[in-house]
Amino acid sequence: MILLELFGAFFEIALFSIGGGYAAMPLIRSQVVQAHGWMTMSEFADLLTIAEMTPGPIQLNAATFAGMRVAGFPGALCASLGVVTPSLVLVSLLAYLYRRYKSLSLIQGVLGFLRPAVVALIASAGLSVLLLVLFDGQRITMANLDGLGAGLFLLALFLLRRRKMSPIAVMLLCGALSLAAGVLFGAG
Amino acid sequence: MEKRMHRSAQLLRLFGSMLVISACTFGGGFVIVSLMKKKFVDEYGWLSESEMLDYTALAQSCPGAIAVNAAILVGWRVGGAAGMLAAVLGTVLPPLGILTVITMFYSAFAGNPHVAMLLSGMQAGVAAVLCDVVLSMGRGVLSQRSAIKNAVMVAAFLAVAVAGVSVAWVIAGAALLGALLQMITRKEAGA
Structure with a gap:
């Protein structure tokens, strides 16, 4: 059951992260920290640190880290599978459409509006890491700085x-x- | 028989190349894609440069990890379904292996006070990296001087940071808005 949850959470992360690793980060936080409580905010910040220091896409790094901590190696496998599955389906579909119509204008229109939203989402996730660094997760006062x-x-x-x-x-x-x-x- | 050997040798080479590229690439999807171009276009000649450019655009436009998306496209082009599988496996295995080992160490060492000091300092670095990314990307959006895009950026930030709206809804909403506006401008241009 927990394996299915891991698969589902990382399926959703991959499905909605468009435009590279940093775009995936707010989604990982919302699933792993907020929706499922698999990690604390501080552990999530450690995950970002580790993902930045190691090779490979952040989605896969996060999937392995969260999966291992929640359900051991089978968890890591299921979460990684969740990351790859939407790509397998959607990339094949988009590649087919692209070969057929040779036009990406609708996709480019969508991407043009995703970018400002993605910047805002990264800013929001970055802000929560910054608050953790500045106030150690305590109340925001000068004394706690x-x-x-x-x-x-x-x-x-x-x-x-x-x-x-x-x-x-x-x-x-x-x-x-x-x-x-x-x-x-x-x-x- | 000889052709069969050749094919499995090619699959092995595809898998091996992706394994090495994925294991040695720091810094996200764009770096991986340029390494793939060097290997598969310049060295092996398996696909043309313009194909690789199209694949890069497609990999970026699709949801998911850019490296995985690019591996799927190149793998399919080089060796069909088996090629796709070989390329994706090569991409996935290094982070899976490396992070599995690191997580074991993390659980054992996160309680150590010296490791905690190191990690908390590095968190300050991560916060700065994110701040840097936001400033650069935000400037890119602002420089387009599009009032709607700027409004989307502000609204998305408020929705997530203040109102606590789910990230997936914000992404879906922005994508829908982009699609609608694109269709409207297209119609106007056609009329």
């Missing part, structure tokens, strides 16, 4: 946007700084 988290976030944003550093290098640096600060000052 995590100074180290805020500093690392600003540093990382600067390195990404002004210095064009690679995301993996930036994340490793943030992790190392946080570990160093924790060991030196005994924080946390």
Whole structure:
């Protein structure tokens, strides 16, 4: 039963994620954290970190991670199968239509409007990760502000946007700084 | 018999190439697609460059992981249903294997205070990466100077972040709006 639920949840994630890995992220959060409660928000943030650091599509990484945690390796398999199934059906169908009509204008019209929605969805999921980093999941007050988290976030944003550093290098640096600060000052 | 051997050798090569590409590619679907082009178009000559461009557009337009979609299209073109299966398996196995091992370690080490410090610092990095993606993509949308698209962006954000509307509904709504507007402009252009 849980295997079927995993398959269904990741089927839905794949079915509605159009336009790359970041577009899938808010869907993964809504299924895995909100609808099924398979992970806490903090575990989800760890999943994003791990998915960013490892090769492969985020949908498959998330499926394996969530599946393994909920139901072991069979869970990982069922969730991964859920990711692949909508593609198998829809890609074949779209490829057939494309060969037949050689026109993608309707699809392009749809994509043109998905993009702003997808940006907004990524912003909303990003905001929840940012709140977790800044306030450790507690109430949003100045007293609860995590100074180290805020500093690392600003540093990382600067390195990404002004210095064009690679995301993996930036994340490793943030992790190392946080570990160093924790060991030196005994924080946390 | 010889042709059969040749075919299974090709399937094996397709599977092996996707396995290596999927295991070594960081950074999402677009990177994988360009590596596939290098391997299958430039090195093996299994399909033409313009076919690969069409496949890339199709893979991006379809729901699901771009890498999986591209593997399905190329696999089908190279070896029919068996080719599709070989390519998809090659794409899926590396993340499945790698994440299975990592999850085992994660469960064992997430409680370790040093690992927790490392991960919490890396979360700040992830938040910055997402912020960077939103700023770049958002600027792309704004630069089109389309009032409707800007309104869709604001409305979608409010719907999900404030009103708690399900993400799937927002996607479906935006897709429907796009399809309707495209049909209307097409009709006007035709009339």
